[in-house]
Amino acid sequence: MGAYFIRRLLLVIPTFIGITFLVFLITRLVPGGPLEELLQQIQLAGADGAGNSQTNSGETLSDEQLAELEQFFGLDQSIPQAYMAWMGKLLQLDFGVSTRFQDPVLTLIKERLPISLFYGIATLVIVYSVCIPLGIVKAIRHNTSFDYVSSILVFIGFAIPGYVIGILLLNTFAYYYDWLPLGGFVSDEFETLGFWGKVNDVFRHAVLPLIAYVAGSFAMLTLLMKNSLMENLAKDYMKTAIAKGLSFRQAVFRHALRNSLVPIATGFGGVLSVVLTGSFLIESIFNIDGIGLLGYESVVKRDYPVVMGILVISSLLYLLGNILSDICVALVDPRVKFD
Secondary structure (H helix, E strand, C coil): CHHHHHHHHHHHHHHHHHHHHHHHHHHHHCCCCHHHHHHHHHHHHHHHHHHHHCCCCCCCCCHHHHHHHHHHCCCCCCHHHHHHHHHHHHHCCCCCECCCCCCEHHHHHHHHHHHHHHHHHHHHHHHHHHHHHHHHHHHHCCCCHHHHHHHHHHHHHHHCCHHHHHHHHHHHHHHHCCCCCCCCCCCCCHHHCCHHHHHHHHHHHHHHHHHHHHHHHHHHHHHHHHHHHHHHHCCHHHHHHHHCCCCHHHHHHHHHHHHHHHHHHHCHHHHHHHHHCCCHHHHHHCCCCCHHHHHHHHHHCCCHHHHHHHHHHHHHHHHHHHHHHHHHHHHHCCCCCCC
């Protein structure tokens, strides 16, 4: 098993290079870029200046100035050369400088990552602590009124995207009734509050976003747990365990449950990477200054150093998450052998 995980770790390197090079290539080939974004801002500033003070600030840049800007943004190099230069800096933990904020990319990520981690970890805990027990109860009480009612609620949550639920919650409880804040992570006066005041402030800001986050993965995990357990309840070893004197509940929790957790453990790594990097739609709706919102705004503003920096974090989380999934499977079911 140790050799298998060593091979998986070594496979992370070429896979990571392939992912980052593909996205780097796309950022160079798509229309627009940081240079075009800057030129557009200069033209807009020139138009405003011409309308207000009749200055010549709207004149176009010379060829020499454009060449200097291309060199500044690294656009004077070929794609392979530019990628190798970017990778060389990355190996020194230099993620580059944001073309929009003019701050180091790593600093921007460090400032926003704790917020996304807060929502990600909270969502992960809530989803797994609720969905797994709910799926178990639904499987044991299959075709009962509890199963029917809970299935209706689960399918409603599955049919409505999380960001739509977020909009509905925001309009109802924050705008119409004014019970909760309209958005953000904390209030402006957060630093002046006492300990319990800060806890209450974070809680009031987090309620609606967490509901929207949880709704996105609640249904799928619940149904996966239910279907997996029902499949194992029909296996012959369950009949054998009951025939040997175990009660139905003992047979479920001693035998069927462990086997049913294997599909859950398999997808844990993928869920972890998605949750921890945030959802740009939900963060945009609730104005949460996390990684998701930063990535979305960076794509729109063609801030490619930030896009690549977030890609590094998310792709590493995804690749290492897949290895973590295998470890979870081995812990849940030691009979599984990795060759």
